[in-house]
Amino acid sequence: MSRAAPDLPALGDLAESLSPGALLTEPDSLAAYRFDYTADAGAGMPLAVVRAGSAEDVQATVRWAGAHGTPVVPRGAGSGLSGGANAVDGCIVLSLERMRALEIDPTTRTAVVEPGALNAEVKRAAAQHGLWYPPDPSSFEICSIGGNVATNAGGLCCVKYGVTMDYVLGLDVVLADGTLVRLGGQRVKDSAGLSLVKLFVGSEGTLGIVTRATLRLVPAQTPPATLVATFDDVEAAARVVVAIGNRMRASMMELMDQASINAVEDHRSMGLDRTAGAMLLAQSDAPGGARGEEIAEMERVCSAGGARECFTTTDAEEGEMFVAARRSAIIAIERRGAIMLEDVGVPVPRLPELLTGIAAIARHREVEIPVVAHAGDGNTHPVVVHPPGDPDAKARAAQAFSEVMSLAISLGGTITGEHGVGRLKRAALPEQLGPDVMALTHRIKNALDPQGILNPGAAF
Amino acid sequence: MSRAAPDLPALGDLAESLSPGALLTEPDSLAAYRFDYTADAGAGMPLAVVRAGSAEDVQATVRWAGAHGTPVVPRGAGSGLSGGANAVDGCIVLSLERMRALEIDPTTRTAVVEPGALNAEVKRAAAQHGLWYPPDPSSFEICSIGGNVATNAGGLCCVKYGVTMDYVLGLDVVLADGTLVRLGGQRVKDSAGLSLVKLFVGSEGTLGIVTRATLRLVPAQTPPATLVATFDDVEAAARVVVAIGNRMRASMMELMDQASINAVEDHRSMGLDRTAGAMLLAQSDAPGGARGEEIAEMERVCSAGGARECFTTTDAEEGEMFVAARRSAIIAIERRGAIMLEDVGVPVPRLPELLTGIAAIARHREVEIPVVAHAGDGNTHPVVVHPPGDPDAKARAAQAFSEVMSLAISLGGTITGEHGVGRLKRAALPEQLGPDVMALTHRIKNALDPQGILNPGAAF
Incomplete structure (x- = not known):
């Protein structure tokens, strides 16, 4: 992807519309914000990084990007596993890491949270009131609520307590034209109008940028x-x-x-x-x-x-x-070589077929594919392991990675249960959804982001 | 609302494209399918009723309606409390009551259900496998799953078990152009692509018509x-x-x-x-x-x-x-006079303010407003009671009805927790959502139903 970069005076306009120090353009900063945890070599080089301090900074960035046709790649803690926050060439990486206000309201049992707050911070703040925020991705100590919302993150407790989607009661979202909309709130039940809160959960920054989330809390878990x-x-x-x-x-x-x-x-x-x-x-x-x-x-x-x-x-x-x-x-598996981490899911009774099929793919492609699974929801993490520095092995691993996704789809499953599609699995999404659902997806995307500036190339 | 009715040969084309006997045009049938439970005197007169026997009948009806610019009002069991299934003049009422296939898969713990199946039928079929479908609107013996999905119906157990939204894993939906899309499935976790399943839940038939739902079941409840x-x-x-x-x-x-x-x-x-x-x-x-x-x-x-x-x-x-x-x-309150049933919700700690405010509205408007509430989720059913046949009392009741909704909104609440907006509360929705969220809603509606043929006048 290549776009003509706006000239420096234009970036100056952006800097003036932001809170002081929010705009970074030094090469070191650009390099530091280029990759999420997937560190995909195909990641592009951003034009600039905005470290937003407020929803107003997010609005100013998106408005500037719209005026210049510049892509905006939103980014939380950079712990994503699907390349959803990897830069594209000439984009603004819009980091939400500084926006981490966090308030617990024990009477409504909600947390009102800015997107940069870490999952673990929400859990700890809730615990001080005898409350609990259940979603628990393995990365909960380092991942942000914004990223959790963007990917509809899961974890180990989801088998009983559900995923991020089930805990998001309200969202403030900056749309592609810079409008900030307030969706939902501290009420638990709400059937008024379209389910817009839910639409933005799991949309991987392609429809809007979350600047605040209202999360449902439950009483503290008893020791298991x-x-x-x-x-x-x-x-x-x-x-x-x-x-x-x-x-x-x-x-x-x-x-x-x-x-x-x-x-x-x-x-x-x-x-x-x-x-x-x-x-x-x-x-x-x-x-x-x-x-x-x-x-x-x-x-x-x-x-x-x-x-x-x-x-x-x-x-x-x-x-x-x-x-x-x-x-x-x-982590133990990572020590065995270079890895490609899957996140495929199937209906629970299809797990044996999935695991048997994965073993066959591993044999055929001459790679190791150990599997750990949130078995109660049929969500598995096969890890394709290959010797680092061996291009042939890497190619075989990539083939195996693709084949595991196709296998999951053929079993009535999904290419991603909780990590999101990002850029890593984007090519496989049409196989899962089919042309009609892809067309429906694009209709909604085009209605909300007609210029296509929000996280282009992620998810779909 | 008035539209030029298509001529009879055109209805003949529709009849030919449907399964035998699906099209009803006799005045008695039209009258019988004109109202849902709200029996709003403002309901229009349908041009015809289609009692769909299959997804193909739904597709044929929607395609015909699109070709003739005819509104389609989808209808489940007709037990709705907000007028969402009330006819508009010259529409096709598309009844799903005959589509009631129902299969339980105990290994995936799912029910695959056509929209006409009653909530109670799903509960009973699940119970035969030691499983439970939690959502329990008070009308569960007579309301359909299609209507439950359309309104994101709740009930008494939602305080612990959540609402319909939380149990819908997959939907087959006929879009406004007649395309049938298959969304989600029997997998529990799925982060692939936009959360389209959730978008259709609670959309009150304005974005598409559900022809099949895959519902999550849980182990049978222990006696409380x-x-x-x-x-x-x-x-x-x-x-x-x-x-x-x-x-x-x-x-x-x-x-x-x-x-x-x-x-x-x-x-x-x-x-x-x-x-x-x-x-x-x-x-x-x-x-x-x-x-x-x-x-x-x-x-x-x-x-x-x-x-x-x-x-x-x-x-x-x-x-x-x-x-x-x-x-x-x-039912007890209904015996006291004519009623207007509210469904307002607020954050739980605001319940006292809501109830005190409702009592003040009742005094001011000289009507009774007894309240029953799903208090654990802040969802209340104030019932505005007025003497039947007294136009002045009816007008005061209507004012009170509106004022209760405004009060709930002012307390951070919603005009509907589980019944849907329908036609009865449509005028109040902009007050709750505000102009920006209304505009976002219309953008999505226009993207999915550019002709505006799906349930026009419902919800928004």
């Missing part, structure tokens, strides 16, 4: 009880996931396949069974005595479902060790 | 324990609602004010305290022993919050008697 069970194969584990899900609402239901169990053991031994075909990690946070009852019922289902071993604990700290092992899986 | 508490005034009751909500997730949290308590007692005495200013009805469906613990904790909060009396039971049948009394409140 934990179950770890191993199985001969993923089929048996997946059947148990379905059976448990039909009986109760587990607050966590994670799966690791043999390759990821071994990657974790290689990284830091926890005494996991390296010969197991799959390991389930489940929790119950039911209140009071029900927690123990749910874990006992899970244990019965695991035994009936052919578990090799089953360990349970009502000690929250002991349970947290296993959760930490699960959270460390991607 | 119940608490009934009375208070001197609504302020005290509302403070207790906030306090309980900060401690636990009650599965029901309903409030009746003094006028509605008395209306219920007049209708069928249950021994309720006629002198109480407010009554709370709360339930816990926590698993196992936690149910009793939660109810005991609620009782402590009620006592500390100044409850006059507090009654609890773990007997589900005894609890159901109180729920039945609550559900009968609107």
Whole structure:
């Protein structure tokens, strides 16, 4: 992508319309804001970076961009895994990282948050009032609420508590023409007019730029009880996931396949069974005595479902060790080579077919693809691993990456359960949605951003 | 509204493109499909009624309507409370009541449902597999899933389990040009592309016509324990609602004010305290022993919050008697005169201000406005009662109806929490949303339905 850069006087106009120091144009700054966590080599070079201090800065930037036909790439904490915040050539990278005001209202049980606030900051502020903001991407310590809203981020607790979408009650959004609209608010239920709040959640900055979010909070979670069970194969584990899900609402239901169990053991031994075909990690946070009852019922289902071993604990700290092992899986796998991280999802009962198919792709393309999964929602993270510095292996990995997405689509699934499409998976989206839904998508995009200046090339 | 009616040969073309017997044009049929439950005297007269038997019938109707510039008013079970399915002159009323196929997939825990299936039918079919479809509008025995999706219907369990929006995983939608798009599916998490499923939920038939929905199911609810508490005034009751909500997730949290308590007692005495200013009805469906613990904790909060009396039971049948009394409140109030049913919502802590303000409006306009409320989510149903056949009283009731909506908006609330805007509240929507959000709404509407044939005059 190449566009004629506006001349320097024009950038001067932009600087004058912004709060002091918001505009960065030094090469080091441009380089620093060029990539999100995917560090895609195809990322472009921004014309400038705006570190917005207020919604007015966002409006001024978007208005300037519209006047000059300049693309705007919004950016939160830069922790995205799909290249949604990677720069395009000649764009303004609009960073929201300085906008991090955060207020908890315990009477409405809401957090009113600027987009740069980190997920963990919201959780901590809520906890001070005995409240909880559930969505918990593994990156929750470093990812921002703005990015969470943009990608409809998920996490480990979603199997019981849902995703970011389910917690966004209101949004302030700057539209492509610079108008700031206030959608929703602190009311829990609202059927008035179109569901515009929900439309902007997961839109990856292509329809507007979120400058404030009102998030629903719930009472603090009770300390969970934990179950770890191993199985001969993923089929048996997946059947148990379905059976448990039909009986109760587990607050966590994670799966690791043999390759990821071994990657974790290689990284830091926890005494996991390296010969197991799959390991389930489940929790119950039911209140009071029900927690123990749910874990006992899970244990019965695991035994009936052919578990090799089953360990349970009502000690929250002991349970947290296993959760930490699960959270460390991607880091453990990263040590095995260069990686391409998938985020495919399927209806839960199709998990065995997905995992069997992924193993076949790995064999065919001669790459490793360990899998960790939010099994309770059918959302998996296959990690395509290849030796760094080997262009042929890299090409095979890219083929495998594509094939895993096609496989998920063929099983009634999705190319992304919680990371967003970004620029990394954009080519696969039409295969999932089909031409009619793509056309509908473009109609909405064109209605809201006729110039196409908002995050062009992301998502669709 | 008046439009030139297409001539009879054109209707003949429509009949030929539909399944046999789908087109009705007899005056009796037109009259029968003219109104939804609101029976608004301003409803128009349809040109014809199509009782669709399939998505193809829906497509044929919409295509024909597009070719002739004829409005299409989609209709489910006709139980709507906002006039969203009231005919406009010269329209086709497109009834989905015959499309009621319903399949439960226990492995994915989903129901795949045609729009005419009743909410209660989905609940019953799910129960046969030990599963539950939570959304429970009071009309659940007679309302259809299509109408529930169109209005983003709620109910009594929403305080813990959310609204229709939260259970819709996929939709087949016929767009204004007759294209059928398939959105979402049986996967639980999906961040691929725009949140189109959510956009259509609550759009009241203005963006497209739903021909199939994939609904998420959860494990069957455990039999609840119940608490009934009375208070001197609504302020005290509302403070207790906030306090309980900060401690636990009650599965029901309903409030009746003094006028509605008395209306219920007049209708069928249950021994309720006629002198109480407010009554709370709360339930816990926590698993196992936690149910009793939660109810005991609620009782402590009620006592500390100044409850006059507090009654609890773990007997589900005894609890159901109180729920039945609550559900009968609107029917009891209907016996007092002609009614206009509100559906306003506010942030929960603003409930006392809302209720005090409503009492002031009732005094000023010389009408009765008893209130029942889904207090846990701040969603209330004030019922404006006036003597039938008194035009002056009717005019005062209409003023009160409007003023209650304005009051809710001024408190950060909404004109409708779960019934939809329909035609009854359309005039109030701009006051809630403001000109910029109205403009955004129209941009999306125009992008999806440029001719404006889908349910014109509903919602916006």
